Amino acid sequence: MSSISDVGAHKPASEKSTAELVRDLTEQFSHLARTEVRLAVHEAQDKAKHAGIGAASIGAAGVLAGYGLAIVLAGLVLLLALALPAWVAAMIVGAVVLLAAGVAALVAKKQFRRSAPMPSDAVDSAKEDIQVVKEAAKR
Secondary structure, eight states, rough: OOOOGGGOOSGGGGGGGHHHHHHHHHHHHHHHHHHHHHHHHHHHHHHHHHHHHHHHEEEEEEHHHHHHHHHHHHHHHHTTTSSOOHHHHHHHHHHHHHHHHHHHHHHHHHHHHOSSOOOHHHHHHHHHHHHHHHHHHHH
C-alpha cells in the first residue's frame, strides 16, 4: 500500500506540468479521504464493540440487582413473620412493593408527558431563524 508521499512521486514537483500537479493533488486527496473513512469505520466499530459490552454489563447488573432485591424482600417477609403470621408478613411486604411501583409509574408518566418527540425549543428557534432570513431576503 502506498503512502500519500508515494502518490505521484515519479518526478519532482518542479518538473511537472500544472495538469500533472492537479492530477497528483486529486490522487492524494482521494487517498487521504479513503484513509480517513477507513479510520472512521474502524473507530466506529471499536466504539460499537465497547458499547455492546457496556450494554451487556448493565443488563447483567440489572438481573443481579433484581435477584438481590427479591432476596432482601424475602428476608423482610421472614423478619415480619417472627411477629406476625407468615402470610400476613408476605402481604404487607407485597403491598409496600406494589405501592412503590405505583409511585414510580406515576413519576414516569409525569416525565413522559413533559417530554416531546421533537425538540420544541430548537424547532421554534429554527422557525424564527427562517423567518428572519425570509425578511432579510425581501429587502
